[in-house]
Amino acid sequence: MRRLLGVSIVALVCAVANAGVQAVAGFPVWAYGVTEPPPPAAAATPAPAPAGAGRGGAAAPDPTLLSLPGAAQQFTRAQISNQYGPADWYPGDHPPMPDIVAKGKQPQNVAACSLCHMPNGKGRPENAPVAGHPVEYFIKTMMDFKNDLRKSSDPRKANTNRMISFAKAMTDDEIRQAATYFNAMPWTQWIRVVEVSAVPKTRIQGGMFLRLDGRETEPLGNRIIEAPEETERTEVLRDPRSGFVAYAPMGSIKRGQALVTTGSGGKTTACGNCHGANLQGMGPVPGIGGRSPSYLVRQMYDMQTGARNGSWSELMKPVVAKLTAEDLISIAAYVASRPQTAAPASQTAVR
């Protein structure tokens, strides 16, 4: 009994601590890879988009050549994270990349799409999973970035600000080339969702959670923590074959299933109506199944706040209007856990 009481008080304290954050802004800090909600005043002044965010510096580059299993070529660290031509470890895994994807373009400061979204379009929690998206949706959302209709609710999110500047500097032709390239690769499983009450301790680097060495844990509370399966392979080597694990609260997948498949009595709308039965996408509507839960929650929250406000976002407004922070977590846990296999041809055929 005493033990039970101890546990439930810990749970209560966590709930109150999290509720405290939500009462201020409802801002899901974990999904944005930060520890504090943005200060209210920050909304008016977006962070500048630094050209060399998070990398480089004046130190001489390390000449050591690094390798990955089964990769024919070796690369230095500087080559791996070269903004205008990052390492392509497995050229056989994807179609030939158009220049804009492989190298970006200079002097307009458009970094290679493959730097952040990876050559295979899998992306990372702090950016976006772009593989398999319908061409029409891809182009539409790039135009939303370009026309200031799609921003982050967190103006400090420097990589989203950079993404906006890339869209503005791209030609229609380059946007279509990138859209066609990423569309050609169907979305497949990349993230393992596990329900836990305690999560390995992590640190945040560049908006992404990385597990600390050692076995220390902390209560998960009302969050999803998404981290590379293998820290060094993702963070140092940018291995496009090494996926992620997402730790979600106990019972969240089942709660999410009810919301996603039935709308839970009018709280939301069944997602399959528009996103397809397996959430793999339908016609021009993008796939969401099996994709990064941090990304999914950021987008739903950005649509709630209106930071993401393209013409197609109208369709999502009633879907997200009544969802609480806990609902967003449950929905994302379920959606991310949906097994995805190569999408049917009919999905990618839509132009």
Ligand code: HEC
């Ligand atoms: C510096 C990292 C970075 C680079 C390089 C980059 N992006 Fe992005 N991209 C992002 C971020 C960050 C987001 C939005 C994530 C958010 O706001 O939550 C994004 C989102 C997107 C989306 C929206 C995906 C969706 O599901 O709606 C598309 C499409 C996209 N990028 C295309 C591109 C293309 C094309 C290029 C190459 C010209 C590119 N990106 C280069 C960081 C990057």
Ligand code: HEC
């Ligand atoms: C009435 C149709 C409709 C329903 C129902 C619907 N969606 Fe959407 N959803 C869309 C459209 C259209 C877009 C593209 C919005 C845009 O471009 O801004 C979208 C976009 C999204 C995105 C952003 C995808 C990305 O790659 O950035 C997420 C996440 C999402 N929906 C989740 C859901 C979830 C979860 C549900 C169910 C609870 C749901 N949607 C129900 C039509 C719908």
